[in-house]
Amino acid sequence: MLEKLQIIKNRFDEVSDLIIQPDIISDQKRYIQLNKEYKDLRVLMDKREEYTSLTNSINEANEIINDGSDAEMVEMAKMELETAEERLPELEEEIKFLLIPKDPEDAKNAVMEIRAGTGGDEASIFAGDLYRMYTKYCEGKGWNVSVVDYNEGTSGGFKEIIFEVSGEDVYGTLKYEAGVHRVQRVPQTETQGRVHTSAATVMVLPEAEEFDVELDMSEVRIERTTSTGPGGQSVNTTYSAIKLHHEPTGMIVSCQDQKSSHKNLEKALKVLRSRLYELELAKKMEADSEKRKSMVSSGDRSAKIRTYNYPQGRVTDHRINLTLYDLGNIMDGDIQKIIDEIHLVRNTEKLQETGEAF
Structure with missing residues (x-):
């Protein structure tokens, strides 16, 4: 040693x-x-x-x-x-x-996307709850959160919301939050008091810098439209909203959060680069079957990673069989213990994988 x-x-x-x-x-x-x-x-x-x-x-x-x-x-x-x-x-x-060798992506900022899954209005409300949980956590870490785009649910919350998180070691800290999050509770609209199960998908992408991804702007079609949603009279009078169409992949990225068309374009390009970067990372990971099998590092969006059970006041992370009866504080952003436990398991795996003698 x-x-x-x-x-x-x-x-x-x-x-x-x-x-x-x-x-x-x-x-x-x-x-x-x-x-x-x-x-x-x-x-x-x-x-x-x-x-x-x-x-x-x-x-x-x-x-x-x-x-x-x-x-x-x-x-x-x-x-x-x-x-x-x-x-x-x-x-x-x-x-x-x-x-243990660090992932060079860990130091990057992150782009997070939360999308309502099965469960209708209740799924959108849950997606909003997850967004609040993550913003509270990020604020506690002294990180900056900036919304890129969102689509509100009809009864509250979000059908989808995309936001940037910037700070120190953001991606390395949050990357294992990617996956399907499930909630079990009685919806506000439920008159019989029955517990329903809904879900939302969380994506965590390392924010790609210009030198990470060579983006050919001739392959990107830029559509400028008026913004929709709350924001006052000026929102709908200027063509500030941006929609990018990446022709080779069919990816579409929207941003209407800023009043300035230039700033919306800048944010949208960041998200597009990050998604393209994720595609490249996925190809590299595909070549490494051991990483794909890892219970924590796969980040498979089809995998249910965590359940939030309101009647029992518990949160269970299925990847590491961790159950905490502290749902209130967790939904209020106190998720450090879960993150620490997942990183401990993953680091132990890495240590076993390297098999190095000290």
Whole structure:
């Protein structure tokens, strides 16, 4: 493990030197990438220092115990040795997880899409509940949420809503939220008090930058229309809404959230790039059958990943058999525990897949 950590230290020293170079500072994209790498490596360096300190303490304690000339020192050394030996395996596990190669997509911002599924009006209301849950969670993380497009349900909520989330490690944190979310509750319109089951689909895409996807604008047909929905008199008088038609794939992306046609076009292009980028990622994943079989990482939109049961006040994540009786707080954005548990399972899988000896 010390050998691996030494390699990391060499890279940390290299990055530390690079981020203070004038040519790197002037290249914003490169500087941001290196600064992110520096922060990640800094965490490992702190663990390395603790690991070195711990092994030194164990060696020193053993020397005092083997010497045996001072009974009081021997007793203190035994206590120190017990504490250090108890901490060492925990620290080694922490380091192993940190050494797992990171997905380069994880640092990206994300585009999230929530669509009402089976269940009619109740599914749209549930899609709205999920949107509120995610926005509350994102606000708590200090992330920025910006709506791209939406189609309201007839009784509230959304038939579909698309929004951008920007911040630190957004995609890496939220990517396992992709899939079918199911709700079991008595709808507001139900007069007999019967529990109904409805569903909504969540998509989480890494936001693609211009250098990720080469978008040929000659293949994109831009349609400008007047915006619909709430927003005051000016909404329907200007052709600010944008609809993009990507001819090769048949993809259609709309954006009417902003009053400016230019800003709507900018947002719509981001979503289109992200969807095209997802297609490329899916092709890469297809080649890796093990990843496709992974219970967490598949992100298969046809897979039911979570159930929100209102009568019992519980939330169950079916991929990791986790059940929490805390539905109220979870729907209010307190989903960190679920996210942490899923990442722990996935990281354990990755550790087993690599089969590396430390």
